[in-house]
Amino acid sequence: MMKNKLKSNLQMLQNAYSSLCGLTVMITNQADERLTEPSGMTDMVGLLLGYQSNSTEDTIMKIIEKVRGISKPIIYETISGFKLLVAPVQIREQTPYYILAGVWIDGSTKELITGKIKETITPEEWQHWIRALDRVEVYDKQNIDNFFIQLEALADTVAALLECEQNGNNSSNNLQLLNLVHLLDSGSLSWIQGVLGIFVRVLGLEFAGYASNVTNSEQFTVIETTGIHGDNLLFRSSFYVGEGFLGQVGLSRQMGYWEKVDRDPRVSFFTSKGIKPKVIICYPIKYKNKLFGLLFGGDSLRQEISEEQADMGMLIAQQFSSTVYHMDNEAEYERRRMRIDAFLEITQTMVSIHNRENFLQMVMETVQQQVQSSFICLLLHLPDGERMEIYTASTAPSEQYNVYASDVETTYFGDGVPIVNMLRRPIQREWRGRELIEFPLAFEQRLLGLITVQFNNESHHKEFTTFLRGTSGLVVTKLLGVSKEILSDKKDILKLLLDTLLMWRPESYNKGILVKELAQGLLQELNRPAEEVEWIGQASLLSEYDPELLALYVGDIPAVKLLRQLQRYRSGQTREDEVRDNSYTFLGKALLMVHLYIEHGEKEWKEFLPIPIDDPILRSVEHYLSVQSTSPISLSPLDSKGSLTSREEGILKLVLLGFNNKEIAEKLFISTHTVKNHITKIYEKLGVNGRAQAISQMYNSSLTYTLKKQ
Numbered sequence: 001m002m003k004n005k006l007k008s009n010l011q012m013l014q015n016a017y018s019s020l021c022g023l024t025v026m027i028t029n030q031a032d033e034r035l036t037e038p039s040g041m042t043d044m045v046g047l048l049l050g051y052q053s054n055s056t057e058d059t060i061m062k063i064i065e066k067v068r069g070i071s072k073p074i075i076y077e078t079i080s081g082f083k084l085l086v087a088p089v090q091i092r093e094q095t096p097y098y099i100l101a102g103v104w105i106d107g108s109t110k111e112l113i114t115g116k117i118k119e120t121i122t123p124e125e126w127q128h129w130i131r132a133l134d135r136v137e138v139y140d141k142q143n144i145d146n147f148f149i150q151l152e153a154l155a156d157t158v159a160a161l162l163e164c165e166q167n168g169n170n171s172s173n174n175l176q177l178l179n180l181v182h183l184l185d186s187g188s189l190s191w192i193q194g195v196l197g198i199f200v201r202v203l204g205l206e207f208a209g210y211a212s213n214v215t216n217s218e219q220f221t222v223i224e225t226t227g228i229h230g231d232n233l234l235f236r237s238s239f240y241v242g243e244g245f246l247g248q249v250g251l252s253r254q255m256g257y258w259e260k261v262d263r264d265p266r267v268s269f270f271t272s273k274g275i276k277p278k279v280i281i282c283y284p285i286k287y288k289n290k291l292f293g294l295l296f297g298g299d300s301l302r303q304e305i306s307e308e309q310a311d312m313g314m315l316i317a318q319q320f321s322s323t324v325y326h327m328d329n330e331a332e333y334e335r336r337r338m339r340i341d342a343f344l345e346i347t348q349t350m351v352s353i354h355n356r357e358n359f360l361q362m363v364m365e366t367v368q369q370q371v372q373s374s375f376i377c378l379l380l381h382l383p384d385g386e387r388m389e390i391y392t393a394s395t396a397p398s399e400q401y402n403v404y405a406s407d408v409e410t411t412y413f414g415d416g417v418p419i420v421n422m423l424r425r426p427i428q429r430e431w432r433g434r435e436l437i438e439f440p441l442a443f444e445q446r447l448l449g450l451i452t453v454q455f456n457n458e459s460h461h462k463e464f465t466t467f468l469r470g471t472s473g474l475v476v477t478k479l480l481g482v483s484k485e486i487l488s489d490k491k492d493i494l495k496l497l498l499d500t501l502l503m504w505r506p507e508s509y510n511k512g513i514l515v516k517e518l519a520q521g522l523l524q525e526l527n528r529p530a531e532e533v534e535w536i537g538q539a540s541l542l543s544e545y546d547p548e549l550l551a552l553y554v555g556d557i558p559a560v561k562l563l564r565q566l567q568r569y570r571s572g573q574t575r576e577d578e579v580r581d582n583s584y585t586f587l588g589k590a591l592l593m594v595h596l597y598i599e600h601g602e603k604e605w606k607e608f609l610p611i612p613i614d615d616p617i618l619r620s621v622e623h624y625l626s627v628q629s630t631s632p633i634s635l636s637p638l639d640s641k642g643s644l645t646s647r648e649e650g651i652l653k654l655v656l657l658g659f660n661n662k663e664i665a666e667k668l669f670i671s672t673h674t675v676k677n678h679i680t681k682i683y684e685k686l687g688v689n690g691r692a693q694a695i696s697q698m699y700n701s702s703l704t705y706t707l708k709k710q
Contacts, residue, residue, distance in 0.1 A: 007035065009161060014099075015039045016198075017154045021147050022137065023101040027089070027158060030068070032060045035097060043132035044103055048082065064098055073151045075144070081105060081113040082136070085147055087155040091163055099155055101147065107138040149671045181319040196226040199297060199316050203309045207275070208297035209234060210285075211246060217457060220250055220294060233273035244269040246294055249282040253291060255314065256282045259304050276300050281310060283317035287325035288684070295320060326676050330661075332463075339467045342370050346471060348549060350478050359478055360391045367451075367471060368393035371464050375434055375454035377401050378475070380441070381413050382448070389449075407431060408438075408450060426465065437461060439472045441479070448479055494554060498541055508544045510656050511598060516540035519594045522624050523587075531558075536587055539563050543595070558584075566591050572610045589613055593621045602628070644685060651678045 010027065018025040018040035027035040038045065049060075063076055063086065073087035084102025088095045105113060110133070117129045139147075181198055196208045207227035211220040221238045228234055242251045244266045249256040258280050261267045270277055277298030285293045295317050305313075346363055353359040364378050380389035388405040392398070427438045434454050441448040451472055455461040498509070519536045538559035542550060547563040554560065565588025568574075593613070596605040602625060613621075644652065654664045661679070665672045 006161065010158060011036045011039070013154065013157060013161075017101075017150060020150060020194075021101065023085070023147070024103070025099065025101045027097055027099050028060060028064075029097050030061070030064050032064070042103070042135065043128075044082070044136050047129060047132055048078075048080075048103070060100065063100075067098070068095070070095075073148050073155065078103075080116055081109050085151050087151045089155050089159045089162070091159050097158070097162075099151060099158065101151055104137045104139050105133075110138075149673055152671070153673075181316055181323075192224040193226060195295075195316065195320055196224060199295065199313065200227055202316065203281070203297060203305060203313050204299075204302070205281075205297040205305075206277075206299040206301065208295070210293055210295055211239075212293040213241075213250065214292065215456075217241075217459075220246065223293075228275065231274070234270070234275060237269075237273060239269055245280050246282050246296055249284055249294055249296075250291070253284045253286055255284070255310075255317075256280075257305065257310060261298075270298070278303060279305055281305055281313060283313060285317060285321045285324055287321045290325070290328075292321070292324045292328065322680065326680065333660075335463070339370055339464075342366050343467060343470055343474075346474055350474055356478070357391075360475070363471065363475060364391045364393055367468070370467065371453060371455075373453050373455065375400070375436065376452065377404070378441075378449065378451050379405050379408055380449040380479075381409065404431060404452070408452075412447060412450075426469070437465075439468050441472055441476050443476050443480060448476065451475070494538065494542070497545065497550075507656055509541075512541040512543060514598050515543065515591070515594050518598070518625075518628065519591055521628075522590060522594065522621065525624050526620060532583060532587060535559050535562055536591055539566070539587075539591060540594075543591075562587050562591065565589075566595070569611050574611050586617060589617055590621055593618075593625070597625050597628075602626070644682065648678055648682050648685075651675065652682050655679065655682075 014025050014027060014036050022040065024038050024040050024042050024045040026038040029035075038049075063078070067074065067076060067086050067088075070086070070088050071090070073085055075083055076086050077083045082103040082105060084100055084104075087099040087101075089097040089099060114130065114133065117133065118126060121129055181195060192210050196210065199205070200208045205227070207225065209222050209225040209228075211222045213220045215221070219238050219240050222234055222236060225232060225235050239247050241247055245256060245258055245261070245264075246269065248266075258264065260278065261280050262276060262278050267277065267280075270280075275298075277300050279302055280296065280298040282294055282296035284291060285295055295313075297313075346366055349359060349362055353362065360378055360380070364376070368376055376393065378391040380391070382389070388409050390398075390401050390405050392401055426440070429436060429438065437453050437455060439451040439453070441450060451468060453464070453468065455464070516537045519540050520533050523533045523536060535558040538557075539562040542559060543563060543566065545563075547560050547567060550560050550563065561584055565584050569588055569592045589611075592611075593605070593609070596608050599605070600608050605625075606622070650668070651664060654667065659667065661672050661675045665675045668675075
């Protein structure tokens with residue numbers, strides 16, 4: 001006989017999943033002896049469960065009989081056209097129970113389902129069924145993918161709880177707790193509210209809240225609460241580090257617990273808002289030494305919180321911290337991607353906009369969109385100009401910039417000799433109460449001007465410094481080009497383009513290095529001319545650039561012609577009418593095959609060929625590639641805090657080649673949540689905080705990929 005406590009835990013776990021996905025959920029065995037009552041019962045599921053007909057195709061026992069033997073969740077479509085998810089609960093290689101979650105329909109089959117209902121239901125019942133059918137959801141593939149991930153986690157948790165029951169293990173509550181938090185969808189707007197709800201229930205508290213310090217490291221703001229009724233004065237209220245109970249946890253970054261707080265003056269943060277707790281507990285939400293906020297709760301009736309409950313609260317805080325860390329990394333990666341797009345936009349307009357004023361105005365508009373600063377401008381001081389030129393975002397007030405420009409002219413150009421040596425790097429200085437960072441626009445021994453920004457905080461400064469230094473370099477290049485002083489050496493321009501790629505797309509730069517090494521090795525193996533080896537090497541490194549954009553910079557050099565060929569082949573075109581030299585035909589196809597080899601691996605690359613390849617060329621390249629192998633990542637003891645598993649090495653390789661989490665999950669046939677877990681462990685072992693740092697470490701240490709012959 002199953003214990004009532006376990007049934008209650010299973011029911012609560014099932015209710016949590018049902019509320020997440022909006023589906024009716026139940027746990028039953030092959031004889032339809034249910035462990036739980038259905039959660040989230042909908043009108044249609046109620047009608048289906050009570051439906052009696054001559055056919056038993058849609059009965060639960062019949063469905064379970066058909067899906068017996070499944071090892072992972074599947075979609076089952078009933079004879080009526082309704083769909084549901086069925087997940088096995090496996091215990092010691094047996095499947096005694098199944099989880100059923102549903103129902104939904106395809107929008108395209110609704111008319112057929114309506115007809116089916118009218119054929120099998122008496123006219124008196126039609127209205128009930130049609131009304132219920134109108135409320136049945138239609139889900140897209142992304143919804144279903146999320147359901148699969150959540151249902152698989154639910155099935156694993158149920159199995160673990162049942163095993164704990166069989167083994168007499170008392171840790172089932174902790175396991176249930178962690179998985180309840182894990183099941184919550186962190187992409188939902190109500191995610192933090194869901195965490196607080198679990199936190200309150202598990203610790204038996206009256207209220208809870210979450211205070212964030214993301215926007216201001218010295219101040220916390222309460223951004224979510226639960227259990228507080230009436231006028232919620234706690235919501236959006238703020239306190240400083242070290243202030244009161246919560247502020248002291250923010251200072252120490254250690255859990256805080258206080259009893260009899262109604263007698264302590266530090267309780268004023270709560271009492272001033274009409275809340276009179278007797279006990280307060282608070283956990284720092286931190287990960288890898290980064291503090292994201294504080295999870296806290298309290299009660300006005302209870303005198304104390306047990307040690308077991310405090311430990312369970314710690315488990316919630318740890319799970320919460322891990323998820324917040326993932327979300328922060330993803331947000332940072334997305335912001336970085338936007339900065340890359342903005343930088344490339346500036347790069348392209350540098351050659352397409354000939355008028356200097358129009359280009360500089362566009363630069364400032366683009367930079368302001370990214371940085372979102374309250375004070376940002378570009379100042380230009382040219383020898384033939386009568387006064388300092390000022391460029392700002394169009395919405396910014398002008399008077400303050402006029403005053404600032406006069407100060408800059410006096411400070412840096414007053415005696416006619418700019419202090420270039422002081423401006424090799426950005427300078428931080430205070431001006432009229434503003435902490436400004438000035439990025440120099442300098443060429444050789446000449447100072448041309450400044451890009452000046454006021455950052456919100458240190459993290460804001462750190463995030464955009466590279467972007468602004470790169471933008472400064474592009475502005476200088478444009479100014480030199482307009483004044484006819486730009487260097488004509490194409491090698492210098494190519495180096496600038498490669499430096500830009502390394503700065504903004506290090507994963508693409510890394511891929512180019514791999515392609516270059518392999519492609520040049522191939523040509524040397526085939527005894528091709530040295531000039532062709534050089535061409536394919538240049539093209540390999542620059543293949544992320546549009547050939548037409550490259551032509552504007554360096555002209556129609558062989559590497560550009562080769563990249564045009566590669567572009568045609570990738571799009572499935574085989575026309576050679578624009579290329580008279582047959583060597584480009586061979587080089588383009590060879591470069592295409594090397595790219596596919598790097599992107600898809602030695603076993604699958606031929607399946608992705610977009611054009612037919614002549615047998616002699618294909619055999620030559622295939623033979624060469626067949627004796628190549630990409631060695632695993634090698635880490636010195638200084639680079640890694642722990643050895644990477646083979647799975648982690650494979651995932652890191654895909655990260656460095658520019659794949660996002662979803663693409664990695666699809667390539668390796670695992671869930672995105674599993675990918676996130678692996679990446680977190682990889683970053684911990686490497687001692688980095690995200691993709692950018694991992695790639696940076698690769699270039700600054702022994703973390704490298706090499707291509708070797710076996």
